[in-house]
Amino acid sequence: MKSVFKLAAAALATTAITSTAALADGHALSGDLVIFSDMSNPAPRAVMEGMVERFGALHPDLNIELTVIDREAYKTQIRNFLTADAPDVANWYAANRMRPFVDAGLFMDISDLWAEDDFANLESTRGAMTLDGAQFGVPYTYYQWGVYYREDIFNELGLTEPTTWDQEVANCQVIVDSGRACYAIGSKFLWTAGGWFDYINMRTNGYDFHASLLAGNESWTSDEVRETFANWRQLIDMGGFLENHQSYSWQEALPFVVEGEATAYLIGNFAVQPLREAGLTDAQLDFYQFPAISADVPLAEDAPTDTFHIPSGAQNVEAAKEFLRFVVSAENQTMINAGDALGQLPIHAGASVDADEFLEQGFEMLSSNSPGGVAQFFDRDAPAEMASIAMEGLQEFMVFPDNLEDILARLEDARGSVY
Amino acid sequence: MTDLSTQSHSPTKRGWYKRHEIALTPWLFLLPGFLFFAVYVIFPIAQSFNVSLYAWDGLDRPIYAAVEGAEITDAECTALGPRARGNPGCAETGEFASTAEYIGLENYQELLGDRNFEISLWNNLKWLVLYLLAIPMGLFIALFLNQTVFGIRLYKSLFFFPFVISQVVVGLVFSWFYLPDAGLLDSFLQWLGFDGLNVLGNPDYATYGIIAAGLWPQTAYCMILYLTGLNAVDPEQVEAARLDGAKGWKMLWYVIIPQLKPATFIAFVVTIIGALRSFDLISIMTNGGPFGSTRVLSFYMFEKALSEYGFRMGYGAAIAVVLFLIMLVFIAYFLWSMYRDERGY
Numbered sequence: 001m002k003s004v005f006k007l008a009a010a011a012l013a014t015t016a017i018t019s020t021a022a023l024a025d026g027h028a029l030s031g032d033l034v035i036f037s038d039m040s041n042p043a044p045r046a047v048m049e050g051m052v053e054r055f056g057a058l059h060p061d062l063n064i065e066l067t068v069i070d071r072e073a074y075k076t077q078i079r080n081f082l083t084a085d086a087p088d089v090a091n092w093y094a095a096n097r098m099r100p101f102v103d104a105g106l107f108m109d110i111s112d113l114w115a116e117d118d119f120a121n122l123e124s125t126r127g128a129m130t131l132d133g134a135q136f137g138v139p140y141t142y143y144q145w146g147v148y149y150r151e152d153i154f155n156e157l158g159l160t161e162p163t164t165w166d167q168e169v170a171n172c173q174v175i176v177d178s179g180r181a182c183y184a185i186g187s188k189f190l191w192t193a194g195g196w197f198d199y200i201n202m203r204t205n206g207y208d209f210h211a212s213l214l215a216g217n218e219s220w221t222s223d224e225v226r227e228t229f230a231n232w233r234q235l236i237d238m239g240g241f242l243e244n245h246q247s248y249s250w251q252e253a254l255p256f257v258v259e260g261e262a263t264a265y266l267i268g269n270f271a272v273q274p275l276r277e278a279g280l281t282d283a284q285l286d287f288y289q290f291p292a293i294s295a296d297v298p299l300a301e302d303a304p305t306d307t308f309h310i311p312s313g314a315q316n317v318e319a320a321k322e323f324l325r326f327v328v329s330a331e332n333q334t335m336i337n338a339g340d341a342l343g344q345l346p347i348h349a350g351a352s353v354d355a356d357e358f359l360e361q362g363f364e365m366l367s368s369n370s371p372g373g374v375a376q377f378f379d380r381d382a383p384a385e386m387a388s389i390a391m392e393g394l395q396e397f398m399v400f401p402d403n404l405e406d407i408l409a410r411l412e413d414a415r416g417s418v419y
Numbered sequence: 420m421t422d423l424s425t426q427s428h429s430p431t432k433r434g435w436y437k438r439h440e441i442a443l444t445p446w447l448f449l450l451p452g453f454l455f456f457a458v459y460v461i462f463p464i465a466q467s468f469n470v471s472l473y474a475w476d477g478l479d480r481p482i483y484a485a486v487e488g489a490e491i492t493d494a495e496c497t498a499l500g501p502r503a504r505g506n507p508g509c510a511e512t513g514e515f516a517s518t519a520e521y522i523g524l525e526n527y528q529e530l531l532g533d534r535n536f537e538i539s540l541w542n543n544l545k546w547l548v549l550y551l552l553a554i555p556m557g558l559f560i561a562l563f564l565n566q567t568v569f570g571i572r573l574y575k576s577l578f579f580f581p582f583v584i585s586q587v588v589v590g591l592v593f594s595w596f597y598l599p600d601a602g603l604l605d606s607f608l609q610w611l612g613f614d615g616l617n618v619l620g621n622p623d624y625a626t627y628g629i630i631a632a633g634l635w636p637q638t639a640y641c642m643i644l645y646l647t648g649l650n651a652v653d654p655e656q657v658e659a660a661r662l663d664g665a666k667g668w669k670m671l672w673y674v675i676i677p678q679l680k681p682a683t684f685i686a687f688v689v690t691i692i693g694a695l696r697s698f699d700l701i702s703i704m705t706n707g708g709p710f711g712s713t714r715v716l717s718f719y720m721f722e723k724a725l726s727e728y729g730f731r732m733g734y735g736a737a738i739a740v741v742l743f744l745i746m747l748v749f750i751a752y753f754l755w756s757m758y759r760d761e762r763g764y
Contacts, residue, residue: 076725079478083479083481083515100476100478100730102500104476104478104479104480104500105480105497105501105503106478106481106501107501108504109501112505136501188705190708244600244617244620246620246709246710247599247617247620312501312503312504313481314504379728384728384730385729385731387728388722388728388729392708393710395708395710399709399710410534
C-alpha cells in the first residue's frame with residue numbers, strides 16, 4: 001500500500017500528471033467522512049462540492065457528508081463543534097491562527113502525512129503549518145499580495161513599475177501632483193493597514209525581524225520599528241493615501257481605483273475579480289511586486305494560506321488523511337485554483353497555474369522572487385489579541401502620524417501582557 | 420343539596436391543596452415565570468460573575484485514557500494534547516475538560532489600567548446623558564401632532580416609522596448620510612462653503628454622530644409614549660386652567676406635564692436602558708473605530724469575548740459584570756420608584 005502511494009507520489013512530483021487511480025487502489029475506505037467547510041461563497045462552495053464529488057467517486061464505499069457553514073459564522077462555530085461534535089475534516093487558517101486549537105489539543109498532529117514523499121512539494125508552506133515542531137494541517141490554496149495598479153494612468157503620467165523605494169516615492173509624487181491619491185485603502189476593519197505594515201517592515205528590516213516582532217521577541221519601540229514607520233510616514237505626509245480611508249471597508253475603497261481617483265491598491269489577489277467586474281480590463285489593470293526598500297534585505301511576501309485540518313475528535317481518521325492527500329495532490333490543486341474556480345494559487349510545486357495575468361505574475365513572484373520567505377499576514381502571524389490592538393494603532397498612525405510615540409508605547413505595553 | 424354542601428365544607432374531609440388553595444394558586448401561576456427567570460436571567464448572571472474570575476479562551480481540551488497494558492498513564496496521554504490521537508497507547512474518552520484557569524480578581528485589575536475600558540466608560544456616559552434628549556424631543560413632537568387635522572394618522576405613523584425599522588437599517592442610512600464627499604451632510608456643508616466633515620472618521624465627533632443616529636428612532640418611541648399619555652389628559656382640568664388664564668408654557672408646565680408623569684417615567688426607563696444597550700448602531704456604523712474611539716462597554720465586551728480577535732471569556736465577563744453593576748443602579752431606582760407608586764407614598 002505504502003509503496004503504491006510512493007510510486008504515485010513520485011509520478012506526481014516529476015510529471016504533474018495524476019495517478020489518483022493508483023492512489024485509490026490500495027485503499028478501500030468505508031464508513032462516514034464528515035467534512036465541515038467554511039467555503040461558503042459561490043465559487044469556493046462549488047470547488048468544495050466538486051472535490052467531495054471527485055473524492056467520493058474514487059471511494060464509492062465511503063459516505064461523505066459535507067456541511068458548508070457561512071465563512072464568518074464558521075469562525076465562532078468551530079470553537080463549539082471541535083469539542084461538541086467534531087467532524088473528520090475541517091477548514092481553518094495557517095500559522096498562529098491555529099495556535100488556540102493546537103494548544104487545546106483539538107487539532108490532530110499530522111506530521112506523519114508530512115513525512116510522505118508528495119508533501120515535499122508543499123515545502124513553501126511547511127513553516128506556516130508547523131507549530132511546536134509538528135504539522136497540524138494541509139494547505140489547499142493561497143494568494144499573493146502586491147500592488148495592483150492602473151496601467152493606463154501610469155502610461156498617461158509616463159510612469160513605470162517601481163522596483164526601489166525611491167522610485168515608488170517619486171512615482172507617488174507625480175501621481176499626487178496630478179490630483180490623484182497614490183494608494184486606495186479602506187481601513188475601517190483595520191486589517192488592510194496590517195498589510196502595509198507587513199510589507200514596509202519586511203522590506204525595511206527583513207522577514208526574520210518581522211516574524212520575530214510578531215512573535216513577541218522584538219520591541220515595538222526599537223530603532224528598526226521606528227525606521228519602518230518613518231518610511232511609511234513619507235507616503236502619508238505627501239498625501240499618498242486615500243483620504244478618509246478609516247471610514248471605508250476594503251470593498252468601499254475599490255471604486256476610487258475604478259474611477260481613477262486612486263491609482264494603486266496594496267491588496268490580495270481577491271481584489272482582481274471585483275475590479276474586473278466593475279469594468280476594468282486587463283489592459284487597464286496590472287500588478288507589481290512591492291518594491292525593495294533596503295537593497296540588502298531579501299524580498300519576502302505575504303501569502304495567506306487556507307487549510308484543512310483533522311480535529312482530534314475525528315472518527316474516521318484514515319479516510320480523513322486520505323482526503324488530505326487528495327486535496328494536496330497536484331492535479332486537484334491545479335483544478336481547484338483555476339481561474340474559473342478559486343482563481344488563486346496552488347501550493348503544490350507540480351501543479352500548474354491558469355493562464356491569467358495576475359495568477360501567473362503571483363506564481364512567478366512567490367516561487368522565484370521571494371527569497372526572504374513567505375509570511376501569512378499580520379493578523380495570522382501575530383496572536384489574535386496583539387493583532388487587534390496593533391492594527392488599531394496602525395490605523396491611528398495612518399490618520400494621525402504624530403501620535404506615533406504614544407502608539408508604540410501602547411503596543412510595547414500590550415506585548416508585555418499578551419505573550 | 421344541603422347535605423352535599425355541608426359535607427364539602429366540613430374541614431376534616433378537605434384535601435391539603437383545597438385547604439391552602441387561596442395561598443398556593445398565585446404561586447403556582449408564578450412558578451413558570453420564576454423558573455424561566457432563574458434559568459435565563461439569574462443563573463447566567465451568576466455564571467458571568469464566576470467566569471470573570473478565570474482566564475479562559477472558551478475552549479475545552481479532550482481527555483484521553485491509557486489503553487490497558489500500555490506503558491503510559493492517563494494524565495500523560497492528556498498532556499500529549501494534539502499528539503495523543505497518534506499514540507497507540509492512548510484512547511479517547513469522549514470527555515472534555517475546560518482549559519480555564521482561576522486567576523481571582525486579575526481581570527478586574529487589568530480593567531483598571533485598560534485605556535480602552537476607560538474610553539468605553541466615558542462613551543457610555545455620553546450615551547446616557549445625550550440619549551435623554553429623546554424625551555423632550557419626543558414630547559415636543561407629540562404635542563405638535565396631538566391635533567385633529569386631515570391625515571393626522573398618516574403623519575403620526577410617518578413620525579413613528581424610524582422606530583419600526585431595524586436599528587441596522589438606521590445605522591446604514593446614517594452612515595451613508597455621514598459619508599465623506601458623497602454623503603448628504605458633507606455635500607450640504609460644502610455647498611454652504613464649509614470644509615467637508617468626516618463625522619464617523621473623526622475620533623472627536625464619531626460617538627456624537629452615532630448618538631444622533633440613535634436619537635432618531637428613540638425620539639419616535641418617546642413620541643408614541645407621550646401621544647398615548649396625552650389621550651389620558653383630563654380635558655376638564657385643561658378647561659379649568661384656561662378659565663384661570665393659564666396658557667402657553669405655564670399651561671404646559673403646570674397642567675399638562677404633571678399629568679404626563681407616568682409616560683415620562685416609562686420614557687425615562689426605556690431611554691436609559693436603550694442607551695446602555697447601544698450596540699448595533701456602533702457595530703454597523705464604525706465597528707468601534709476609528710481606533711476604538713466609539714466603543715461602549717457592551718461593544719467592548721463583545722469584542723473581547725466573542726469577536727474574531729477576542730475569545731478572552733474571563734475578561735469579557737468582567738466587563739459584563741461592570742456593565743451589570745451600572746445598570747443595577749438604574750434598575751434599583753426604577754424598582755424603588757415603582758414600589759413607591761404602588762404604595763401610593
